[in-house]
Amino acid sequence: MDWETQAVTVNVRQDTVTVEQPRAIVYTCVGGICAKKDPSPDEMDSESHWDSYPVPDPIDDCGQRKNSKMSILCKLLKTAIFLLCVAGFACQLTEYLMYFITHPTVISMEVEKPKTFIAPAFTICNTNPYNRCEKPQNISSFCERKPHYCKKDMVDFKIPKEMYYWPNVLSPNSTSQQLSRKDVDELGQDASSFNAYYDPKKDRKVFFESPPLSNRRPLSCWIRNNRLESDPELPETKFEESGYTHLGRLKLNLEEDETFDPRSNPRVTFAVHSPFAPLNPHFHGELLRPGNLYNVHVSLEEERLLPYPYQTDCIDYNDMWVKNNRSGPRSHQMCERSCLMKISMEYHGCVHGVEMYDDPKGICDENVSRVIRNGERYIQEVEMWQKLRECQKHCKMECTKRKYPYTVIERQDLNSVTDRYGRHFIVIDIFVDDPEIKVVYHRPRYMDIEVFSYIGGFTGLWLGVSVWSVTGIIGCSISRIFHSCRGDNSQPKIQKTKHRPKTIFHAPPLPFGTLVLIFIAL
Numbered sequence: 001m002d003w004e005t006q007a008v009t010v011n012v013r014q015d016t017v018t019v020e021q022p023r024a025i026v027y028t029c030v031g032g033i034c035a036k037k038d039p040s041p042d043e044m045d046s047e048s049h050w051d052s053y054p055v056p057d058p059i060d061d062c063g064q065r066k067n068s069k070m071s072i073l074c075k076l077l078k079t080a081i082f083l084l085c086v087a088g089f090a091c092q093l094t095e096y097l098m099y100f101i102t103h104p105t106v107i108s109m110e111v112e113k114p115k116t117f118i119a120p121a122f123t124i125c126n127t128n129p130y131n132r133c134e135k136p137q138n139i140s141s142f143c144e145r146k147p148h149y150c151k152k153d154m155v156d157f158k159i160p161k162e163m164y165y166w167p168n169v170l171s172p173n174s175t176s177q178q179l180s181r182k183d184v185d186e187l188g189q190d191a192s193s194f195n196a197y198y199d200p201k202k203d204r205k206v207f208f209e210s211p212p213l214s215n216r217r218p219l220s221c222w223i224r225n226n227r228l229e230s231d232p233e234l235p236e237t238k239f240e241e242s243g244y245t246h247l248g249r250l251k252l253n254l255e256e257d258e259t260f261d262p263r264s265n266p267r268v269t270f271a272v273h274s275p276f277a278p279l280n281p282h283f284h285g286e287l288l289r290p291g292n293l294y295n296v297h298v299s300l301e302e303e304r305l306l307p308y309p310y311q312t313d314c315i316d317y318n319d320m321w322v323k324n325n326r327s328g329p330r331s332h333q334m335c336e337r338s339c340l341m342k343i344s345m346e347y348h349g350c351v352h353g354v355e356m357y358d359d360p361k362g363i364c365d366e367n368v369s370r371v372i373r374n375g376e377r378y379i380q381e382v383e384m385w386q387k388l389r390e391c392q393k394h395c396k397m398e399c400t401k402r403k404y405p406y407t408v409i410e411r412q413d414l415n416s417v418t419d420r421y422g423r424h425f426i427v428i429d430i431f432v433d434d435p436e437i438k439v440v441y442h443r444p445r446y447m448d449i450e451v452f453s454y455i456g457g458f459t460g461l462w463l464g465v466s467v468w469s470v471t472g473i474i475g476c477s478i479s480r481i482f483h484s485c486r487g488d489n490s491q492p493k494i495q496k497t498k499h500r501p502k503t504i505f506h507a508p509p510l511p512f513g514t515l516v517l518i519f520i521a522l
Contacts, residue, residue: 089462116236120404121275125221196251239435314399335395
């Protein structure tokens, strides 16, 4: 049985609309044949009749036409927002992937307290490269030829060196020109007389070139605890329970009376550094004076880098050193030095341009160095430096950089000590203050598995259900606000008459503040 409602009669009087109840017509259908039937008065007066069959409202028909237009606008708005979300997703994903393939790292600092540590190396240089006097090579033969010089006690007997009587020998510049590096090695102060605690197993003699603006005299230096190249495994030092770990004492005798140039003041340059990398005390050291006692307080620091493909791009030189039968460089400084020595020997037959060397015999003499500086072999030099750069490209930073910052404190004047030779000596005590190591870690910012998590997060943010919720809220909010404004200005008030059927009306628009809260929650 179907119901059909007839037309509604609307009486408009000023701003009030009276809607009269229509007469309902009943259709009874049997086997596809329908007959019209008028409802009974009881059915017409029944409230449930109107609840089941609402009467169409012409004002609602007008609103439906408006809603159809707003529906199109909402769809266009949703489509535009969706396209913007897709563009944002693609842009952010591309930016993240471009950043990810650079393998970025993050830095963190930790304080470790191990039981042992790798002790630093110490480099000491005497600013007086050669002495004025020396012992005769054959004391017996000398006394036979010149008995008036010989006495009963000949233990400390010395005579002036032959070059001391050369013309203009007291001039530092002229001395540098007359003396070769080999002469400096042979005429310099002996290690045992320079360092009272000299240990041939721990101390290694090296030479450092002087600064460019100086008199170009190379300096004789000694490195203790060095592990620069093909040296044995470095034993680790245990921390002392008291907190202060004493690394050793150096007692240096400068032999001021043996100063070759009486106008100069003998000094010692001192530096603390990594045992795997050299350090020139001329540029990075402390200048110590004879007749004083010094305390050196050392701290331990490490920086641990990551190998390729991370940005730090380091090399584990210790692992390479073990694989190469415990030989080869153990830091990027020594790697670069090895390249320079190898290529310089290939092109010049000698080593040119190194700051530190062990044996002065392989160093280019002044004539070869002058030819190189003047550019007389320009084409050959260009080829050499190009080859050198190619070699040094492989000398990357070591994965574990050990640093030893230190402080030097002048503690006591040795002149007050009852030692008639006190003014000649420099005493250095070296300590590690804290039994801890400050370690700076370079860690990967993103793990490989995290890529899927970030992509899933971007997908959920830009293309997930929340996007459709947001677009629906925005579209409905605009529609409701528009209807609210248009309804207040154009729709007439409706006065309900007797037996007016119940109709379903739209809920009033939500306040703007509520919409904002819902948007944030989603």
